[in-house]
Amino acid sequence: MDFATQRKYYNRCHFLESLAPNDERNLDIDGYGAEKVRGINWVERLGRRIEMSDPAVFILFTGLPGSGKSTELRRLSERLADPDCANFLPVLVDGEKMLDLTNPVDIPDVIAAILFAVEEAVLKAEGQDTDKAMGEGYFQRLWNWLCRTDLDLGKGELTIPGGAKLVAEMRTRPSLRSRVRSIISSHLSSFLSEARNELVLLEDRARQLGRSRLVVIFDSLEKLRGTSGNWEEVLASAERIFAGGAPHLHLPVHVLYTIPTALVSRRFEDVSFLPMIKLANFDGSPFAPGVAAARELVRRRIPDDVLAEVLGPDCEVRIAEVIRWSGGYPREIVRLLQSALANSHLPLSEPDFQRIFNELKDAYRMIVTADAFEWLALVAKERNYTALNEGHRQIADQMLLNNAVLRYVNGESWFNLHPAVAEIPGVKTALAALAAPAVDPDVQQ
Numbered sequence: 001m002d003f004a005t006q007r008k009y010y011n012r013c014h015f016l017e018s019l020a021p022n023d024e025r026n027l028d029i030d031g032y033g034a035e036k037v038r039g040i041n042w043v044e045r046l047g048r049r050i051e052m053s054d055p056a057v058f059i060l061f062t063g064l065p066g067s068g069k070s071t072e073l074r075r076l077s078e079r080l081a082d083p084d085c086a087n088f089l090p091v092l093v094d095g096e097k098m099l100d101l102t103n104p105v106d107i108p109d110v111i112a113a114i115l116f117a118v119e120e121a122v123l124k125a126e127g128q129d130t131d132k133a134m135g136e137g138y139f140q141r142l143w144n145w146l147c148r149t150d151l152d153l154g155k156g157e158l159t160i161p162g163g164a165k166l167v168a169e170m171r172t173r174p175s176l177r178s179r180v181r182s183i184i185s186s187h188l189s190s191f192l193s194e195a196r197n198e199l200v201l202l203e204d205r206a207r208q209l210g211r212s213r214l215v216v217i218f219d220s221l222e223k224l225r226g227t228s229g230n231w232e233e234v235l236a237s238a239e240r241i242f243a244g245g246a247p248h249l250h251l252p253v254h255v256l257y258t259i260p261t262a263l264v265s266r267r268f269e270d271v272s273f274l275p276m277i278k279l280a281n282f283d284g285s286p287f288a289p290g291v292a293a294a295r296e297l298v299r300r301r302i303p304d305d306v307l308a309e310v311l312g313p314d315c316e317v318r319i320a321e322v323i324r325w326s327g328g329y330p331r332e333i334v335r336l337l338q339s340a341l342a343n344s345h346l347p348l349s350e351p352d353f354q355r356i357f358n359e360l361k362d363a364y365r366m367i368v369t370a371d372a373f374e375w376l377a378l379v380a381k382e383r384n385y386t387a388l389n390e391g392h393r394q395i396a397d398q399m400l401l402n403n404a405v406l407r408y409v410n411g412e413s414w415f416n417l418h419p420a421v422a423e424i425p426g427v428k429t430a431l432a433a434l435a436a437p438a439v440d441p442d443v444q445q
Contacts, residue, residue: 001309001346009302009310013338015331018070021078025300026071029277029330032296035289037277037328039409043076046272050215050254051086058249059256060242062222062264063274064403066331069258072274073219076256080215088254089125089211093117095220095258100171104237105224107248108184109170109177111195114216114251115139116167122202125209138198139166150183192248200252215254222258225401232394239263262397275407277328282383282410294323294333301337310340312347325357327406327418336360357420364420367402368427371395376417377430379405383414 012025019026030041050057063069077090091114098113099105119137123130143166147153160169160176170177184191203214224238225231238260241249249257264271277297278290298319302310311318322340326332339356340348368376372395379385385405387393399405404421408414421427 001306005306006341006346009306010338010341012301013334013341015066015334015338018074021071021075027293027297027300028075029068029293029297030072032293033289037287037290037293038275039278039411039413042072042272042274043079046076046256047079047086050080050088050256053254056250056252057254057256058246058251060246060259060271061256061274062259062261062271064261064276064329064400064406065223066329066403067274067276068330069222069274070219073217073256073258077217087210087212088215089121089206089209089213091118091121091214091216093216093218095218096223098167098171099221100174100177101220101224102234103174103230104234105221105241106181106185106237107188107241108181108191110218110221110241110249110257111192112142112167112170114218114255115195115198118199118202118214118216118253122205125206125211142166142194146180146183149187150179153179153183188248196252203253213254216251216256218255218257220258222260224260231398235260235262235397261400273407273413275409275413277330278408278410279323279328282414290328291320291323294326294328295319297330297333298323298337301334302341308347310346310348311353318348318353321357325360325419327416328408329403329406329418332360332403332418361420361423364404364418365424368399368404368421368424369395370426372399372404373424373426373430375399376404376421376427377434379415380417380422380427380431381434383416385415 030036030038030043046059046061049059061069061073073092077092080086080088080090093113095101095113098117099109115138119139120130143160160166166180170180199214206214221238224234242257242259242263246257249255259271261273264273277294278287279294280290281287298307304315307319308315322336323333326336336356339359340353343352345352375388375392375396376399385396385400385407387396396405404418405415406418408416417427422431
């Protein structure tokens, strides 16, 4: 294979990339084949909940990083915008661009980000100059109110170049973010009331453009995970604002929020959780439709003739091995393909091919700590994700967030280990201990 071709397909396999619905690499996993390999059609389910409801809906949605959640939300946005169907004005909010996801979040941050994105979307739909118009709109009024409430705001290090820049400045300036949060927290009811009134006005403007309603899709909040030093603090902030039905985040327009997967284990109800591609049934027997969907996902990235140049004459045997090692995790499939394409010599020799999986196993060994071995073995045996106690919850949540544990749907939801985690010696030993027959103490005597 020449270098230009190898480089082309290497770049078609960037595994952190979220694909647009019309991207040729994008496989509609839930629409592929006769059987649903993730239990249901997730865009259909979420879309119907929004399209059918007169009252504004409030939806919580989550999925492991790389499970295809952002891609599905973009597909959902396109569906809701269809003028022959719902004809909504969808507003897709990217939490990574709007918030500092490495630090705790609060209600004012989320509401302000939504208002900013919605106002900008409506102005664009109206054909207005967003920079000029937003400098005269809601955020300028909010900034003026904040400055009247706290006379030190707007001076020295707490100044900003116009109200329209407030959201961006809060994201990058902790001192300003803290001050604004403090002011709003003291007047939370008035802030929320005005924000909701503003959204009603913005939805009216969308209707004047011929749209039926507004819908806000707030993506990337599931990436709220902080750093090793503040992980629990950041997760606690997400739990705080979404717990108890999140009354402050209910809005007069349809809204869907993504949340960290770890919150699902903290007594959160009615959360839609996007599963992996099911490659095997609950009992471990192969699930052919899932394998076929995964194989088509590969084909969308690398056509068969090119893949044969990468993997050699045993191409189909080897790609089946790649799919098996992925556990049905879409990002893992693409990551393994890119690892194969990074090699200097193609087609891959057997040692180079096996090295890809050895590196994968090494990466998961670095993630999984010894105190998680017994619990992971329990997950593998019982196909269930339950923290043993509150003290153990953080370990369990870390395993889920780092994809050591994967979720599937087979009528009901169930969990299993990532194949690389199942190969860790300590996990295998713990699983063997669980499988060993109990010894009758009377027999021992």
